[in-house]
Amino acid sequence: DHEVTRWTLPDGISMLVGDVRGGGSSTKSMVSAINSWRGHDADRAASLWDTVIAQNDKVASCLFRVAELARADPEGYKEALRIREEGELPREQRSRSNSSDGDIPPANSETSATLHTTLTVLSRCFHRLRASMREMGIKAKVPLEPPPQTRLLDATAALKGVYGCGVPGAGGYDAVFAIYIGEAARQRVEKLWEEWADEECGTVVVLPIAPEHIGVAVHNQVPSD
DSSP: OOOOOOOOOOTTEEEEEEEETTOOOOHHHHHHHHHHHHHHSHHHHHHHHHHHHHHHHHHHHHHHHHHHHHHHOHHHHHHHHHHHHHTTSOHHHHHHHHHHHOOOOOOOHHHHHHHHHHHHHHHHHHHHHHHHHHHHHHHHTOOSSOHHHHHHHHHHHTSTTEEEEEOOTTOSSSEEEEEEESHHHHHHHHHHHHHOOOTTTOOEEEOOOOOOSSOSOOOSSOOOO
């Protein structure tokens, strides 16, 4: 059974998707192999499957919690994000920003602390989710997160301002994504991906796409933008 819930990334949290050139995977064959493994090793497969679902649920819960903070305390949330983003800037840029903006009231300490804790948990959940997906791939003999992608994602996750990353969809060699806060973090991810050199992985191209909360939509005419 499935339950559909309206969902989008909270304000201030963004996503980048990179197309891994030279890579490619067959979703149909990968899904078939996973289902075959689940049938042959039902008990252990069920346990790992439940772990993946639980980690996915925790990631969603963290993002819902951040969205709740933004709704409950909009000004405190914006200020907490601003402080976090400025912490990503070089010292001279932080100084210019502070001098030009004047005195800004401090963020609501409770909102700021909750945001910090939730983002820390979010990052750990993504790390555990990736580990579970790799384990599933090994057991099912399917490259859900193959070693070249692991190297790229480990480097991405280590960047300041990145709070999660992974291989989208059914996994494989096709693409990667990163969840981040702030323009400085975005620039770090783009630079890493654009300069990435791995014979097994191939080059990475940042895609000009953004997440939407409307899902699949039917238009009676071509949208204006």
